[in-house]
Amino acid sequence: MRFLVTGGAGYIGSVSVRHLLDAGHDTTILDTLERGHREAVDERARLVVGDVGDVAAVTDALEGCDAVLHCAGLIEVAESMREPGRYFDVNACRPLRMLETMRGREVGVIVFSSTAAVYGEPESVPIDEDHPRAPVNAYGASKLHFEDVLEWFKEAYGFRAVRLRYFNVAGAWPDGSLGEAHEPETHVVPRILDAMASGRESFEVYGGDYETPDGTCVRDYIHVVDLARAHELALERVAGGGQGGVFNLGSGEGFSNLEVVSACARVTGRDVEVEIGPRRQGDPAVLLASNGRAREELEWEARAGLEQMVSDAWAWRQEHPDGYA
Numbered sequence: 001m002r003f004l005v006t007g008g009a010g011y012i013g014s015v016s017v018r019h020l021l022d023a024g025h026d027t028t029i030l031d032t033l034e035r036g037h038r039e040a041v042d043e044r045a046r047l048v049v050g051d052v053g054d055v056a057a058v059t060d061a062l063e064g065c066d067a068v069l070h071c072a073g074l075i076e077v078a079e080s081m082r083e084p085g086r087y088f089d090v091n092a093c094r095p096l097r098m099l100e101t102m103r104g105r106e107v108g109v110i111v112f113s114s115t116a117a118v119y120g121e122p123e124s125v126p127i128d129e130d131h132p133r134a135p136v137n138a139y140g141a142s143k144l145h146f147e148d149v150l151e152w153f154k155e156a157y158g159f160r161a162v163r164l165r166y167f168n169v170a171g172a173w174p175d176g177s178l179g180e181a182h183e184p185e186t187h188v189v190p191r192i193l194d195a196m197a198s199g200r201e202s203f204e205v206y207g208g209d210y211e212t213p214d215g216t217c218v219r220d221y222i223h224v225v226d227l228a229r230a231h232e233l234a235l236e237r238v239a240g241g242g243q244g245g246v247f248n249l250g251s252g253e254g255f256s257n258l259e260v261v262s263a264c265a266r267v268t269g270r271d272v273e274v275e276i277g278p279r280r281q282g283d284p285a286v287l288l289a290s291n292g293r294a295r296e297e298l299e300w301e302a303r304a305g306l307e308q309m310v311s312d313a314w315a316w317r318q319e320h321p322d323g324y325a
């Protein structure tokens with residue numbers, strides 16, 4: 001099959017493209033390269049540099065494609081609170097134009113990179129897919145908005161759409177050739193590894209007085225290659241005529257910030273002093289996925305544990321101390 005991967009020059013998209021190519025699928029990438037990296041683009045893929053809201057670029061990129069994996073978007077919570085309009089534009093309005101173009105080309109099949117941020121502050125954990133959706137930031141709200149658009153396209157035009165709600169994504173391509181390069185980096189594993197690599201004396205953890213065993217926030221981490229396998233399964237399902245749906249993608253296991261720091265220290269053999277800073281607004285104490293639906297219906301499982309994620313992210317960090325060129 002041939003798949004279009006939007007955002008295929010970014011962190012999750014580039015790993016997914018390589019996984020799909022290795023699995024024998026042809027792949028086209030559509031990316032503005034605004035936050036992505038040409039160096040992350042696999043040479044076996046076809047690259048169209050353009051925006052998901054640009055009808056001509058999407059029409060070109062869709063040529064011969066059976067389905068779309070939509071990873072493109074803006075991902076920074078704090079930025080979304082400063083510029084909510086931009087987030088709704090890039091994460092919902094422009095992708096809506098892409099859907100209309102897909103409809104015109106009769107490609108009504110899509111897998112969407114959504115997020116656990118659509119749930120907001122959890123009422124109960126682990127969080128299953130029927131948990132109320134009540135995002136507490138504009139990033140989560142913009143992703144939820146597009147989820148709803150997909151539902152209406154299913155109702156009206158019979159689109160087959162899979163919405164995948166990722167928890168905390170970490171890790172890298174295992175040989176360290178593809179990895180996370182966000183600017184600024186807000187994700188905890190690369191930030192800890194960066195502090196350790198650059199010999200900084202301390203690493204600030206946001207809040208130490210949560211109702212968790214060690215007082216720091218607990219999160220569910222999922223390896224980016226496990227995510228890529230889920231993408232492949234979801235794409236094959238809907239491109240092969242199967243039904244869409246909504247699935248959490250997390251390991252189902254929680255680690256506190258302090259446990260993540262310890263795992264990083266074990267893997268790197270380096271240490272960093274933890275400084276407990278104030279809580280960050282809107283940070284829930286515990287986010288944990290119930291992943292039973294993905295295991296049953298997609299026959300997917302999270303294979304890599306936290307140490308594997310950290311060790312692959314460390315390999316990437318050592319290969320690329322300054323990110324991509």
Ligand SMILES: NC(=O)c1ccc[n+]([C@@H]2O[C@H](COP(=O)([O-])OP(=O)(O)OC[C@H]3O[C@@H](n4cnc5c(N)ncnc54)[C@H](O)[C@@H]3O)[C@@H](O)[C@H]2O)c1
Binds near residue numbers: 030035
């Ligand atoms: N990284 C995580 O932990 C995480 C967690 C939950 C959900 N997600 C979702 O996964 C997706 C990918 O995240 P990532 O970490 O790889 O982000 P990323 O910033 O590394 O990649 C996003 C890519 O999309 C491209 N892009 C942005 N707007 C575009 C547009 N309008 N048209 C074409 N290309 C555009 C960027 O240039 C970039 O290459 C996002 O949709 C995000 O919401 C990520």
